[in-house]
Amino acid sequence: MKIKTAEFIISNSDVAKCPKERIAEYAFIGRSNVGKSSLINMITDRNKLAKTSGRPGKTQLINHFKINNxxxxxxLPGYGYAKVSKSIKKTFQSFIKQYFLNREQLICTFVLIDSRLEPQKIDLEFMEFLGENGIPFCIIFTKADKLKLNELNKNIQFYSKKMTSTLWEEMPPYFATSATNSTGKEELLNYIDQINNQ
Ligand code: GTP
Ligand code: MG
Structure with missing residues:
Protein backbone atom coordinates (compact mmCIF):
# COMPACT_ATOMS: atom_id res chain seq x y z
CA MET A 1 0.00 0.00 0.00
CA LYS A 2 1.25 3.44 -0.83
CA ILE A 3 0.70 6.15 1.79
CA LYS A 4 -0.57 9.15 -0.14
CA THR A 5 -1.85 11.24 2.73
CA ALA A 6 -1.42 11.09 6.50
CA GLU A 7 -3.03 13.78 8.62
CA PHE A 8 -3.42 14.36 12.29
CA ILE A 9 -7.10 14.65 13.20
CA ILE A 10 -7.58 14.94 16.97
CA SER A 11 -6.15 14.09 20.39
CA ASN A 12 -8.29 13.41 23.41
CA SER A 13 -8.79 11.32 26.50
CA ASP A 14 -12.40 10.44 25.91
CA VAL A 15 -13.48 7.70 23.55
CA ALA A 16 -16.82 9.47 23.15
CA LYS A 17 -15.00 12.39 21.54
CA CYS A 18 -13.03 10.30 19.06
CA PRO A 19 -13.94 10.80 15.37
CA LYS A 20 -17.40 9.54 14.56
CA GLU A 21 -16.56 8.40 11.05
CA ARG A 22 -17.15 4.69 10.57
CA ILE A 23 -13.94 3.83 8.80
CA ALA A 24 -11.49 1.07 9.65
CA GLU A 25 -9.27 1.84 12.60
CA TYR A 26 -5.95 0.31 13.71
CA ALA A 27 -4.45 1.06 17.12
CA PHE A 28 -0.89 0.81 18.39
CA ILE A 29 -0.38 0.01 22.03
CA GLY A 30 2.39 -1.30 24.27
CA ARG A 31 4.68 -0.31 27.10
CA SER A 32 5.96 3.24 27.30
CA ASN A 33 9.02 3.71 25.07
CA VAL A 34 8.48 0.50 23.11
CA GLY A 35 8.31 2.54 19.88
CA LYS A 36 4.62 3.03 19.05
CA SER A 37 4.91 6.60 17.79
CA SER A 38 8.16 5.87 15.93
CA LEU A 39 6.52 2.93 14.18
CA ILE A 40 3.61 5.09 13.05
CA ASN A 41 6.07 7.59 11.59
CA MET A 42 8.03 4.81 9.91
CA ILE A 43 5.07 3.16 8.19
CA THR A 44 3.64 6.49 7.05
CA ASP A 45 7.02 7.85 5.89
CA ARG A 46 6.49 10.97 7.99
CA ASN A 47 9.18 11.83 10.52
CA LYS A 48 7.08 14.07 12.68
CA LEU A 49 3.52 12.83 12.35
CA ALA A 50 3.51 11.25 15.82
CA LYS A 51 5.62 12.76 18.58
CA THR A 52 8.43 10.53 19.83
CA SER A 53 10.90 10.80 22.68
CA GLY A 54 13.67 8.88 24.39
CA ARG A 55 11.81 9.46 27.63
CA PRO A 56 8.92 7.14 28.39
CA GLY A 57 5.50 8.72 28.74
CA LYS A 58 5.66 11.01 25.70
CA THR A 59 2.26 10.12 24.22
CA GLN A 60 -0.42 10.97 26.76
CA LEU A 61 -3.64 10.97 24.74
CA ILE A 62 -5.55 9.01 22.12
CA ASN A 63 -4.27 10.39 18.79
CA HIS A 64 -6.15 9.83 15.56
CA PHE A 65 -4.39 10.04 12.20
CA LYS A 66 -6.29 9.64 8.96
CA ILE A 67 -4.48 7.74 6.24
CA ASN A 68 -5.22 8.01 2.51
CA ASN A 69 -8.55 9.52 3.51
CA LEU A 76 -1.93 5.60 22.27
CA PRO A 77 -0.11 6.32 25.51
CA GLY A 78 2.06 3.53 26.84
CA TYR A 79 1.18 1.37 29.74
CA GLY A 80 3.47 0.29 32.52
CA TYR A 81 5.24 3.56 33.13
CA ALA A 82 3.77 4.63 36.46
CA LYS A 83 6.11 3.32 39.10
CA VAL A 84 3.45 3.08 41.74
CA SER A 85 1.70 0.07 40.36
CA LYS A 86 2.82 -3.36 39.40
CA SER A 87 -0.13 -4.80 37.57
CA ILE A 88 -1.79 -3.71 34.38
CA LYS A 89 -5.10 -3.35 36.20
CA LYS A 90 -3.66 -0.52 38.24
CA THR A 91 -1.48 1.18 35.63
CA PHE A 92 -3.76 1.01 32.68
CA GLN A 93 -5.33 4.43 32.49
CA SER A 94 -9.05 3.97 32.46
CA PHE A 95 -9.60 6.08 29.35
CA ILE A 96 -7.45 3.73 27.31
CA LYS A 97 -9.42 0.81 28.62
CA GLN A 98 -12.63 2.60 27.70
CA TYR A 99 -11.24 3.19 24.21
CA PHE A 100 -10.69 -0.54 23.71
CA LEU A 101 -14.00 -1.55 25.20
CA ASN A 102 -16.09 0.97 23.28
CA ARG A 103 -14.46 1.77 19.97
CA GLU A 104 -16.57 -0.12 17.46
CA GLN A 105 -14.50 0.98 14.46
CA LEU A 106 -11.40 -0.72 15.86
CA ILE A 107 -10.52 -3.51 13.44
CA CYS A 108 -7.16 -4.60 14.77
CA THR A 109 -4.86 -3.68 17.64
CA PHE A 110 -1.12 -3.97 17.25
CA VAL A 111 0.52 -4.83 20.54
CA LEU A 112 4.12 -3.71 20.47
CA ILE A 113 6.70 -5.77 22.31
CA ASP A 114 10.38 -4.87 22.65
CA SER A 115 12.06 -7.70 20.73
CA ARG A 116 15.03 -7.67 23.11
CA LEU A 117 13.08 -8.52 26.24
CA GLU A 118 11.81 -11.73 27.71
CA PRO A 119 8.02 -11.95 27.87
CA GLN A 120 6.83 -9.33 30.35
CA LYS A 121 3.89 -9.91 32.65
CA ILE A 122 2.34 -6.56 31.83
CA ASP A 123 2.21 -7.33 28.09
CA LEU A 124 0.86 -10.84 28.64
CA GLU A 125 -1.81 -9.41 30.93
CA PHE A 126 -2.73 -6.77 28.41
CA MET A 127 -3.16 -9.37 25.66
CA GLU A 128 -5.25 -11.39 28.08
CA PHE A 129 -7.48 -8.34 28.52
CA LEU A 130 -7.85 -8.07 24.73
CA GLY A 131 -8.60 -11.79 24.44
CA GLU A 132 -11.17 -11.73 27.23
CA ASN A 133 -12.95 -8.90 25.46
CA GLY A 134 -12.79 -10.40 21.99
CA ILE A 135 -10.59 -7.62 20.61
CA PRO A 136 -8.49 -8.87 17.65
CA PHE A 137 -4.78 -8.17 17.88
CA CYS A 138 -1.40 -8.81 16.30
CA ILE A 139 2.02 -8.63 17.92
CA ILE A 140 4.79 -6.37 16.66
CA PHE A 141 8.31 -7.07 17.89
CA THR A 142 9.98 -3.66 17.79
CA LYS A 143 13.56 -2.39 17.65
CA ALA A 144 14.61 -5.40 15.56
CA ASP A 145 17.68 -3.41 14.45
CA LYS A 146 19.09 -3.84 17.95
CA LEU A 147 19.43 -7.62 17.55
CA LYS A 148 21.16 -10.00 15.19
CA LEU A 149 18.72 -11.91 13.05
CA ASN A 150 19.31 -15.20 14.84
CA GLU A 151 18.78 -13.54 18.23
CA LEU A 152 15.59 -11.92 16.99
CA ASN A 153 14.26 -15.24 15.70
CA LYS A 154 15.21 -16.97 18.93
CA ASN A 155 13.38 -14.36 21.01
CA ILE A 156 10.28 -14.57 18.83
CA GLN A 157 10.28 -18.33 19.11
CA PHE A 158 10.64 -18.08 22.86
CA TYR A 159 7.75 -15.62 23.01
CA SER A 160 5.63 -17.87 20.89
CA LYS A 161 6.33 -20.84 23.16
CA LYS A 162 5.47 -18.79 26.21
CA MET A 163 2.12 -17.77 24.76
CA THR A 164 1.11 -21.14 23.42
CA SER A 165 2.14 -22.93 26.60
CA THR A 166 -0.09 -20.70 28.69
CA LEU A 167 -3.32 -19.06 27.65
CA TRP A 168 -3.25 -19.16 23.86
CA GLU A 169 -3.91 -21.93 21.39
CA GLU A 170 -1.77 -20.25 18.77
CA MET A 171 0.33 -17.16 18.19
CA PRO A 172 -1.59 -14.24 16.71
CA PRO A 173 -0.20 -12.83 13.45
CA TYR A 174 3.11 -11.16 14.25
CA PHE A 175 5.68 -8.86 12.67
CA ALA A 176 9.23 -7.75 13.42
CA THR A 177 9.91 -4.09 12.77
CA SER A 178 12.53 -1.40 13.04
CA ALA A 179 11.75 2.29 12.92
CA THR A 180 15.43 2.86 12.25
CA ASN A 181 15.80 0.80 9.07
CA SER A 182 12.15 0.25 8.10
CA THR A 183 12.19 -3.50 8.58
CA GLY A 184 8.65 -4.87 8.47
CA LYS A 185 7.11 -1.85 6.81
CA GLU A 186 5.80 -3.56 3.68
CA GLU A 187 4.54 -6.59 5.60
CA LEU A 188 2.61 -4.45 8.03
CA LEU A 189 1.11 -2.17 5.39
CA ASN A 190 0.17 -5.16 3.24
CA TYR A 191 -1.55 -6.75 6.21
CA ILE A 192 -3.61 -3.60 6.82
CA ASP A 193 -4.33 -3.27 3.11
CA GLN A 194 -5.55 -6.84 2.96
CA ILE A 195 -8.00 -6.24 5.81
CA ASN A 196 -9.16 -2.94 4.31
CA ASN A 197 -9.95 -4.69 1.05
CA GLN A 198 -11.84 -7.60 2.56
P1 GTP B 1 5.45 6.59 24.73
O1 GTP B 1 4.70 7.53 23.86
O2 GTP B 1 6.26 7.28 25.77
O3 GTP B 1 4.60 5.51 25.31
O4 GTP B 1 6.59 5.84 23.83
P2 GTP B 1 6.46 5.19 22.39
O5 GTP B 1 6.12 3.75 22.54
O6 GTP B 1 5.60 5.99 21.49
O7 GTP B 1 7.99 5.24 21.90
P3 GTP B 1 8.67 6.28 20.89
O8 GTP B 1 8.23 5.99 19.51
O9 GTP B 1 8.53 7.65 21.41
O10 GTP B 1 10.19 5.78 20.98
C1 GTP B 1 10.87 5.67 22.22
C2 GTP B 1 12.38 5.65 21.96
O11 GTP B 1 12.75 4.45 21.28
C3 GTP B 1 12.87 6.79 21.08
O12 GTP B 1 14.12 7.20 21.58
C4 GTP B 1 13.01 6.16 19.72
O13 GTP B 1 13.98 6.79 18.92
C5 GTP B 1 13.42 4.74 20.07
N1 GTP B 1 12.98 3.78 19.06
C6 GTP B 1 11.70 3.57 18.65
N2 GTP B 1 11.64 2.60 17.71
C7 GTP B 1 12.92 2.19 17.51
C8 GTP B 1 13.51 1.20 16.65
O14 GTP B 1 12.86 0.49 15.88
N3 GTP B 1 14.86 1.04 16.74
C9 GTP B 1 15.63 1.79 17.59
N4 GTP B 1 16.94 1.55 17.61
N5 GTP B 1 15.11 2.72 18.41
C10 GTP B 1 13.77 2.93 18.37
MG1 MG C 1 4.36 7.55 21.87
Missing part, protein backbone atom coordinates in the same frame (compact mmCIF):
# COMPACT_ATOMS: atom_id res chain seq x y z
CA UNK A 70 -9.66 5.94 4.09
CA UNK A 71 -8.67 4.64 7.51
CA UNK A 72 -7.43 5.70 10.93
CA UNK A 73 -4.18 4.94 12.68
CA UNK A 74 -4.31 5.51 16.43
CA UNK A 75 -1.30 6.29 18.59
Missing amino acids: EWFLVD
